[in-house]
Amino acid sequence: MFKKLFFSIALVAILFPLSALGQNNSADLTVEAGENQTISVNQEVVFSASTASDLSDNARYSWNFGDQTIQLGKIVNHSFNTAGDYTVTLTLSDQEKTTTDSLAVSVFSQTAMLIYDWQQDLNQIASIKSYARQKGVLLVEITDAKNEVDYIYEDNLAKELLNHQTEIKQSQAILVLTKGNTGLNVLAKFASSANDIENLQINEKIIIYLTEENFTLLNRLSQSLYSVLSPQYIMLARPEIGSTAIDALGSADLLSEIQQSPIDHLLIGSHSARVVDKLRPTNFMSYAVNYLINQGVAISDIVLILMLPVIATLIAFGRQILGIKTFGIYTPSIIALSFIAAGLKYGLFIFLIMLATATIMRLILRKFRLMYLPRIAIVLTVVALTIFAAFVFGAFTNRTGFIATAALPILVMIMMVEKFIAVQAERGLFTAVILSLETILVSVACYLVVKWEVFENLILAYPELILLTLVINIFLGKWSGLRLSEYIRFREVRKFLK
Incomplete structure (x- = not known):
C-alpha cells in the first residue's frame, strides 16, 4: 500500500513539471507588433517588433502582411498597393517556442x-x-x-x-x-x-x-x-x-x-x-x-510694424479728443504691442504684477534713502525675480499658456516700470495709479482694435491705408476745442455761462 502511494506521488512529481513546461511553450515568450496604423496606398511604413523576452541567436521574426507578402526580420519596411483593411501578423519563434501578435492597418487610396x-x-x-x-x-x-x-x-x-x-x-x-x-x-x-x-x-x-x-x-x-x-x-x-x-x-x-x-x-x-x-x-x-x-518674413512681424502707426493714432485720439491721460504716447504704444505679442490675458496679468511689485518695493526702499538709479535697479531686479517666480509657478501648475509667453514683450513691459516709479516719485502714488489705469485702458482698447480680424486683414490687404494716419494726426494736431472729459468736468460752468 505504502509502495503504491509513494510510486504515485513520485510519478506526479515527475510528470507535472513536464506537462506544465509543455503547456507554457510560449508563456515566457512575448512579442508586440506595435500600434494600429492608418496609411495611404504605396506609403512605405516601418514595422518594428519589440519583446521583453531573452532570445537566443536563432530567434526568428516573421511578418505576414495579409496581402500575400511575408518578410523576415525584427524591423521591416512595407507598403500596400491596394486600399483596404489589413491584419498584419507577427510571429516570433525561438527554440521550439512560438508566439504571435497582430495589428490592424487601414490603407486609403x-x-x-x-x-x-x-x-x-x-x-x-x-x-x-x-x-x-x-x-x-x-x-x-x-x-x-x-x-x-x-x-x-x-x-x-x-x-x-x-x-x-x-x-x-x-x-x-x-x-x-x-x-x-x-x-x-x-x-x-x-x-x-x-x-x-x-x-x-x-x-x-x-x-x-x-x-x-x-x-x-x-x-x-x-x-x-x-x-x-x-x-x-x-x-x-x-x-x-x-x-x-x-x-x-x-x-x-x-x-x-x-x-x-x-x-x-x-x-x-x-x-x-x-x-x-x-x-x-x-x-x-x-x-x-x-x-x-x-522673402520669409513672418506675417505676424509685418502686422506688428504696420499696427504701430494705428496704435499711436488711437492714443493721440484718446488724448486730444477724449481727454484720457496716459504715460505719454510711447509707453501705451509699447504696452499694446506687448499685449499683441504675449496675448491679452497673460500680458495684462504680468503687467499688473509688475506694477504691484514695483509699488511695494518703492515703499520699502524709501526708508533706505538710496540714490535714484540704484533704487530703480533694485526695483527692476525684484520685478524680474517676481516674473521668474511666476514662470516657475506656471510650469509647476502646468499652465502652458503662461510659460509659453515670449520673454521679449515681458522685458519690454519691465522697462515700462521705471516710468511708473518716476511718476510716483514726482506726483504721488494716487496720480500714478490713475495714470496707470488710464494707460492700461487705452492699451487694451488699442489691442482690441488692432486684433479685430476684419481690421487686421484689411490692413494686410491694403497697407496703404496706414498713410491715412498721417492725415488724421494732422487734424488732431489742429484741434483746439474742448475734450470730451472737459465737457463732463466743466458741465456746471457751462450751464452757468449759458
Whole structure:
C-alpha cells in the first residue's frame, strides 16, 4: 500500500513539471507588433517588433502582411498597393517556442491634409473626418493644443507640418480650417522653414482655405502665399465646400469638380498675380508686403510694424479728443504691442504684477534713502525675480499658456516700470495709479482694435491705408476745442455761462 502511494506521488512529481513546461511553450515568450496604423496606398511604413523576452541567436521574426507578402526580420519596411483593411501578423519563434501578435492597418487610396486650430468646432471636425473615411480618403490632421498667443500657436502648427512632410507629398489637396488668417500665416512659416519644398510637389496640389471671412481681405495674403509655395491653385471657399472637395479627390480634374459647386469661392493663381506683381505708385506698400512675405518674413512681424502707426493714432485720439491721460504716447504704444505679442490675458496679468511689485518695493526702499538709479535697479531686479517666480509657478501648475509667453514683450513691459516709479516719485502714488489705469485702458482698447480680424486683414490687404494716419494726426494736431472729459468736468460752468 505504502509502495503504491509513494510510486504515485513520485510519478506526479515527475510528470507535472513536464506537462506544465509543455503547456507554457510560449508563456515566457512575448512579442508586440506595435500600434494600429492608418496609411495611404504605396506609403512605405516601418514595422518594428519589440519583446521583453531573452532570445537566443536563432530567434526568428516573421511578418505576414495579409496581402500575400511575408518578410523576415525584427524591423521591416512595407507598403500596400491596394486600399483596404489589413491584419498584419507577427510571429516570433525561438527554440521550439512560438508566439504571435497582430495589428490592424487601414490603407486609403486618397490622402488629404486638414489643418485646423483650437477655435474650431470639434463636432464639425469630427463630421469632416467621418465623411472622409466613408469616401475612402485618409485625412491627415494637423493641429495643436490651445494657445492664445497667436504667433506661438502658428509656430507650433508650422512645426507639425514640418513633421508630416511625407504625408504632404502624398496629399492631393490641403484643406485649411482656421480662424482669420492663421492658416495663411502657418503655411507661410512652413514654406520659409522647409528645406526641400520642391520635393513635396506642392505645384501639383490645391490649397483649399475654408473660411467665413471676406474673400477680398484675404485675397492679397493668399496671393503672397501663392508666390511663396507655388501650388496649383489656392481656393478661398466657404466651409460647406469641404465635402465637395473630399468627393472630388481622385478625380482627373479636381479643380473643375470643385468649381462646379454653387458654394461661394474665389480662385487664386498665376492669373491673379498681377494684383501685386508690378510696382506702382498706388500699391508700393502692398508690393513691399508681398516681397517681405516672399522673402520669409513672418506675417505676424509685418502686422506688428504696420499696427504701430494705428496704435499711436488711437492714443493721440484718446488724448486730444477724449481727454484720457496716459504715460505719454510711447509707453501705451509699447504696452499694446506687448499685449499683441504675449496675448491679452497673460500680458495684462504680468503687467499688473509688475506694477504691484514695483509699488511695494518703492515703499520699502524709501526708508533706505538710496540714490535714484540704484533704487530703480533694485526695483527692476525684484520685478524680474517676481516674473521668474511666476514662470516657475506656471510650469509647476502646468499652465502652458503662461510659460509659453515670449520673454521679449515681458522685458519690454519691465522697462515700462521705471516710468511708473518716476511718476510716483514726482506726483504721488494716487496720480500714478490713475495714470496707470488710464494707460492700461487705452492699451487694451488699442489691442482690441488692432486684433479685430476684419481690421487686421484689411490692413494686410491694403497697407496703404496706414498713410491715412498721417492725415488724421494732422487734424488732431489742429484741434483746439474742448475734450470730451472737459465737457463732463466743466458741465456746471457751462450751464452757468449759458
